[in-house]
Amino acid sequence: MISADKLQSLVDRLERIEYEMSSSPDADAYVRLSREHAEIAPVAAKCRDLLKLREERAGIEEVLSAPDTDAEMAELAAAEIEALEERQEDLEQEVRILLLPRDMADEKGAILEIRAGTGGEEAALFAGDLFRMYQRYAELEGWKISVLSANESDRGGYREIIAEVSGRGVFAKLKYESGVHRVQRVPETEASGRIHTSAATVAVLPEAEDVDVDLDEGDLRIDVYRSSGAGGQHVNTTDSAVRITHLPTNIVVAVQDERSQHKNKAKALKLLRAKIYELERERLASERAADRKGQVGSGDRSERIRTYNFPQGRVTDHRINLTLYKLDKVIVGEALGEVIDALVTEDQARRLAESEDGAKASA
Numbered sequence: 001m002i003s004a005d006k007l008q009s010l011v012d013r014l015e016r017i018e019y020e021m022s023s024s025p026d027a028d029a030y031v032r033l034s035r036e037h038a039e040i041a042p043v044a045a046k047c048r049d050l051l052k053l054r055e056e057r058a059g060i061e062e063v064l065s066a067p068d069t070d071a072e073m074a075e076l077a078a079a080e081i082e083a084l085e086e087r088q089e090d091l092e093q094e095v096r097i098l099l100l101p102r103d104m105a106d107e108k109g110a111i112l113e114i115r116a117g118t119g120g121e122e123a124a125l126f127a128g129d130l131f132r133m134y135q136r137y138a139e140l141e142g143w144k145i146s147v148l149s150a151n152e153s154d155r156g157g158y159r160e161i162i163a164e165v166s167g168r169g170v171f172a173k174l175k176y177e178s179g180v181h182r183v184q185r186v187p188e189t190e191a192s193g194r195i196h197t198s199a200a201t202v203a204v205l206p207e208a209e210d211v212d213v214d215l216d217e218g219d220l221r222i223d224v225y226r227s228s229g230a231g232g233q234h235v236n237t238t239d240s241a242v243r244i245t246h247l248p249t250n251i252v253v254a255v256q257d258e259r260s261q262h263k264n265k266a267k268a269l270k271l272l273r274a275k276i277y278e279l280e281r282e283r284l285a286s287e288r289a290a291d292r293k294g295q296v297g298s299g300d301r302s303e304r305i306r307t308y309n310f311p312q313g314r315v316t317d318h319r320i321n322l323t324l325y326k327l328d329k330v331i332v333g334e335a336l337g338e339v340i341d342a343l344v345t346e347d348q349a350r351r352l353a354e355s356e357d358g359a360k361a362s363a
Contacts, residue, residue, distance in 0.1 A: 002095055004054070007047040014044035039107075043098040050091045057084045097348050105206035105281065106172035111274040112145075112204055115160045116153070117180065119198020124157030126183045126308075127200040129331060131161050134174075136333025143167030148267045149255045162271065164207065171206045176343040178204045179305035186311070195311060199304075207270070208277035215273065221245040222265070227256040244268045251275050306339075315339065320346045 017040065021033045063069055064077040114130050116123040138145045149162040165174065182199045190196065223243045241256035242264040253275065255268040307316045308327060315330045316323045322342050329335035 002050075002092060002099075004051065007051050007095070010040065010044045010047045011051070014040050039102075043095065046091060046095050046098060050088070050095055053084060053088055053091060057081060057088065060084070096352060100348065100351050105175075105277075107169055108171045109143075109164065109166040109207040110171045110174050110204050111148070111207055111271060112163045112165055112174065112177075113160070113202070114158065114162075115201050115203075116158065117199035117201050119183075119196065121153055121155055121157065122183075122187045122196055123198040123200055124153035124159050125155060125187075126157070126181075126198055127159070127161065128153075128157040129183075130181060130200055130202065131158060131163070133331055133333045133336060134163075134165070134177075137336045138165055138167070138170075138333075140333065140337070141167065141170075141173070143170055147257065148271055149257055164270065166207075171204065173340050173344070174204045175206075176340055176347075177202050177305075179303045182304055182307045184307065184309045184311065205274040205278040206281070208273035213273040213276050213280075215246075215269070215276075219247050221247060224261055240264055242268045244272055246272055246276060249276060249279060251279070317343065319343070 014037070017033055017037045021030060021037065025033065060077050060080050064074055064081070069077070112131075112134060114127045114134075116127040119126070135145055144166045145163050146166075147161065147163050149160070151159040151161070153159050180199050180201050182197060184195055184197050186193055187196050221244070223245075224239045225241050225243065226239055227241045240259055240261045241254065242261060243252065243254040244265075245252045251272060253268045253271045255264045255271065258264045258267070305317065305319055307318070308331060309316070310327060312325075313327045314323055314325045315327050317339055320342060322339065324330060324335065324338060326335050330339065
């Protein structure tokens, strides 16, 4: 059971933040307090509810134990305690989940990268299907998605597409999508009706802000060149494409989608920050032997995480052995949330079990 002191301390902290925000602090302090308020308000509200429920239950137990309580009153009190017990268990569980250590990147936006894998043109078409699935899911979540870079295939798919997904809590949900996605279906060009298997890789990186990654101009090699390949009338007419190499890490990003060299450079820097930020996150996670390695699946791009089987109309997530026979709704993004919610729940259950085991070991 979570101690009353811990619950009350969170309620007190929220009240203190609200007081400080109302005291007209400077702009930087207000932004910091607003972020802390947004983070602590949901858990403090649940803590307040739990404290109130415990107090209510204690009052009823006092009535039940009083010597002058008649049989009818005792029966009503016992029934009320039984109902409160169930509510208390649910609230305790909700608070425990909210108190789990959080990934600091969870509230951030994300950089979504999708690349066609094995399967040629069919893999590129599948990469396009995945991108449209995430587009629709982002729309349903109230997020904004914008393309940073795209390399289209001959038949309307994507050999590679990189997009920025903006909104609150984007990375918290999309981070489970990193890995190899496999599709089994009959390609339109297959005359014999034979089922083909192809794949696409998805990588989700937390979007980094200037304060997260300090880029030193001296560490960057910036090259400009003429755009090439499919993509518009301006191709091969101006030196607008930008390639940036981060010399300390040898990370290279290139963007050529915009006519403006300035816009391409801004997009490339955004992408570079995300890659450097993710590299640092992975380094810290590796040192702690936690984070990505301990999530549902590793999130490694080489790991097959999900299969979309069109002949059977099913989607299977191999990390949690979840199969849904609603491929038509998942692939258009409308039921993708069911898969992601199941992954979030599984991850929370695992982390709760680990924290409880840790608490027992230290007791």
